[in-house]
Amino acid sequence: MCGRFVQISATITRLRSMLDFQQSADTYAPHRSHIDSYNIAPDSMVTVIGALNGNLALTEMLWGIKPNWLRDSGRNLINARVESLLEKPTFRKLLNQKIVIPAEGFYEWQAHDGQQPRRPKTPYYFHRADNNPLLLAGLYEKSAKGQAGELADTFVILTTNANATMEPYHHRMPVILEPSQAASWILTETEANLIDEIALPPSNHLLALHQVSTQVNSSRTDGPGLIARVEDI
16 A cells, blocks of 8 residues: 555645745646546556756656666565655665655555455545645656666655555555645655654544445546446546
8 A cells, every 4th residue: 555546636736835846847747648547557657746947846757666676576675665765775765755645545455254265345536525635755766668668767665554544445545745745755864753754643533535436446447427426426
């Protein structure tokens, strides 16, 4: 967790009133013909907030890094435990390559006690109760992508222990920053106290959630209907 999330143009538009972007770089994926996605999966191109000349700026990165010890595997790392950033060499070297991933919300799946083995888990959509964009903490590095081995900026989303709202659905949740924390996370040197601060699970009242259609189970499906409440479909 987090394994799927939502990012649409409205996410970025609302951020303009919350964060001070570098004006010359304040663009949103101008070369992409379709920027809205209600079902972002690993290995997707995502708009993120990074640093440019000491200021916040928007850029694009691929979701999922491939450290040297995963080079011969088909897997990418999409999440990293915030508690172990200082312990794991893979992430310790990235602590000054920090980003924020803006999102409308994210999905999590719940398996019920006694559920039939082949019955799909139930998907839920999580978003801020105040309907502001979520700001997820992340780290990035240049990774070799594809058979040609070309380098691309790739990222992981940091996770922490679940709060009481999230716990019934998963024991982990994304590290969610407040707007007042975003610039500090991206632009300042990383020290243990900063990691300890962002590792705290958010307020139990921060997130709202509702059940959504199992259509979201396939990463090939997309559209605003994926975040609709089941009873509204």
